[in-house]
Amino acid sequence: MRREFDFFTDSHGRGSAPLRVKMRSRAYNVGMPSGEPLLSVQNLCVDVDVDGRFRPVLHDVCCTVDEGQIAGLFGDSGCGKTTLALAIAGLLSPQYRVRGSVRFQGGGRRLAFIFQDPLLALNPVLRVGDQVAEVIRAHSAGDSVPDLLRLAGLPPTPRLLRAYPHQLSGGERQRVLLAQAIAARPALVIADEPFTALDPIRVVELADLFLSLKRELGLSMLVISHSAGVLARMADRVFAMQAGQIVESGSAREVLRHG
Amino acid sequence: MAEPLLRVRDAYKRFDGREVLRGISFDLECGAVAALVGISGSGKSTVARCIAGFESLDSGEILLNGSRIAGRVTPAIQLILQQPAAALNPRFTAEEIVAEPLVIQKRGTARWRRERSHEMMQRAGLNPADSRKRALEFSGGERQRLAIARALAAEPKLLILDESFSGLDSGVLSRTLALIDESRREHGTGCLIISHDLATVSQWAAEVLVLDGGEIVERGPAAQIAAAGRHPRTRELWEASASLALPL
Numbered sequence: 069m070r071r072e073f074d075f076f077t078d079s080h081g082r083g084s085a086p087l088r089v090k091m092r093s094r095a096y097n098v099g100m101p102s103g104e105p106l107l108s109v110q111n112l113c114v115d116v117d118v119d120g121r122f123r124p125v126l127h128d129v130c131c132t133v134d135e136g137q138i139a140g141l142f143g144d145s146g147c148g149k150t151t152l153a154l155a156i157a158g159l160l161s162p163q164y165r166v167r168g169s170v171r172f173q174g175g176g177r178r179l180a181f182i183f184q185d186p187l188l189a190l191n192p193v194l195r196v197g198d199q200v201a202e203v204i205r206a207h208s209a210g211d212s213v214p215d216l217l218r219l220a221g222l223p224p225t226p227r228l229l230r231a232y233p234h235q236l237s238g239g240e241r242q243r244v245l246l247a248q249a250i251a252a253r254p255a256l257v258i259a260d261e262p263f264t265a266l267d268p269i270r271v272v273e274l275a276d277l278f279l280s281l282k283r284e285l286g287l288s289m290l291v292i293s294h295s296a297g298v299l300a301r302m303a304d305r306v307f308a309m310q311a312g313q314i315v316e317s318g319s320a321r322e323v324l325r326h327g
Numbered sequence: 328m329a330e331p332l333l334r335v336r337d338a339y340k341r342f343d344g345r346e347v348l349r350g351i352s353f354d355l356e357c358g359a360v361a362a363l364v365g366i367s368g369s370g371k372s373t374v375a376r377c378i379a380g381f382e383s384l385d386s387g388e389i390l391l392n393g394s395r396i397a398g399r400v401t402p403a404i405q406l407i408l409q410q411p412a413a414a415l416n417p418r419f420t421a422e423e424i425v426a427e428p429l430v431i432q433k434r435g436t437a438r439w440r441r442e443r444s445h446e447m448m449q450r451a452g453l454n455p456a457d458s459r460k461r462a463l464e465f466s467g468g469e470r471q472r473l474a475i476a477r478a479l480a481a482e483p484k485l486l487i488l489d490e491s492f493s494g495l496d497s498g499v500l501s502r503t504l505a506l507i508d509e510s511r512r513e514h515g516t517g518c519l520i521i522s523h524d525l526a527t528v529s530q531w532a533a534e535v536l537v538l539d540g541g542e543i544v545e546r547g548p549a550a551q552i553a554a555a556g557r558h559p560r561t562r563e564l565w566e567a568s569a570s571l572a573l574p575l
Contacts, residue, residue: 145467185413237367237368265409267564269366271571294496
């Protein structure tokens with residue numbers, strides 16, 4: 069399953085969602101003025117078709133992610149965090165109507181998505197080694213499977229390489245998804261609730277791993293979480309959502325002290 | 328002396344030659360809340376699955392109100408799994424999902440079951456107007472609430488929550504806990520909670536059991552374990568949890 073979306077070649081033609089994505093060409097990005105955010109979402113509105121009637125899901129959402137930054141998206145369940153992430157990636161199904169603009173300037177690099185439920189996202193009948201190799205082949209990426217697994221904090225033992233997803237712990241599955249996500253060295257990784265169901269020790273390890281990938285690979289991330297503590301640990305900037313709107317943004321300390 | 332609601336005695340379980348449970352023993356009284364905590368792979372979910380009857384023990388026994396139940400599924404025990412998307416039938420509407428245990432138990436009329444499912448959805452913080460939506464049309468947190476509404480609709484004697492709170496934000500979590508508390512008061516439902524959210528565990532459970540490598544390495548009142556746990560694994564867990572608290 070491909071998990072990366074080339075915004076320069078993909079016109080968001082999946083389904084009939086009339087998302088108007090303003091993209092700059094790769095060539096244009098050479099010598100791109102500094103200070104432009106890597107991802108800029110402006111006045112994004114999403115409605116969903118329920119039995120022929122459109123119900124608003126996101127209303128006038130504006131947010132940005134800067135190069136080399138970890139941005140956090142925080143909010144209650146059902147407030148629209150995942151819908152926003154899917155809209156950014158152009159993955160909403162045709163029953164959604166999307167308006168507004170999503171501008172991604174990866175300078176030729178792509179956007180990768182880590183889905184909420186690793187058991188659903190990983191192929192259940194492929195061994196870990198094979199499914200990481202599949203992503204490397206699909207993107208003609210330069211790393212080997214063991215290299216990628218090591219970058220994701222997983223020792224590439226024979227047991228791991230031969231394991232099927234259901235034989236791994238929740239933390240291991242998240243890291244396999246991460247290894248796949250960073251295979252093509254994307255400019256931005258969107259991670260939807262990657263800490264859910266991990267024990268506190270694994271949460272701290274994964275948050276610190278994200279921070280080290282940001283430092284070492286220059287990876288930018290948009291991390292969705294309803295856990296204020298983990299975002300406070302790692303996010304440079306946090307956007308708080310409520311009922312389909314961004315209600316606050318700023319440093320983790322400013323936004324999250326309100327709970 | 329009265330039998331406890333749940334009694335687990337010397338439970339052993341092995342998968343692929345690997346011992347996953349190594350002599351687990353504990354009791355749970357009617358209406359009580361106990362928590363199983365530990366790192367991933369420590370055996371918590373296996374304990375839950377054995378009690379719910381999805382797995383049988385290699386040796387040892389599990390008793391509900393004094394009767395052996397190991398290896399047998401009973402509606403008196405409801406297990407809410409950690410992956411709500413995988414646990415709910417994607418073809419059913421929310422209303423059908425919540426009412427299904429009542430259908431299996433052949434309880435009430437179709438109309439009564441529909442009303443009961445709407446009531447349980449409302450009590451779980453879901454809008455009954457969404458009762459015709461299917462599981463995958465709900466958000467992750469809403470699916471968790473749907474699973475909880477479904478489990479409580481059956482008025483179980485024992486509720487096992489295996490990471491069932493992981494998709495819930497704080498507001499919905501407190502509402503969900505209040506809903507479960509209601510069931511404990513009304514029906515004496517005992518509750519076994521498996522959670523990585525140690526703050527919630529410390530507040531809500533009377534007793535905490537720390538599992539490591541398939542063994543209970545420490546047990547005691549939640550406040551005592553949180554403040555003065557002695558086993559290295561207990562300390563490690565609570566220290567990691569404290570480091571995720573807001574530094575404000």
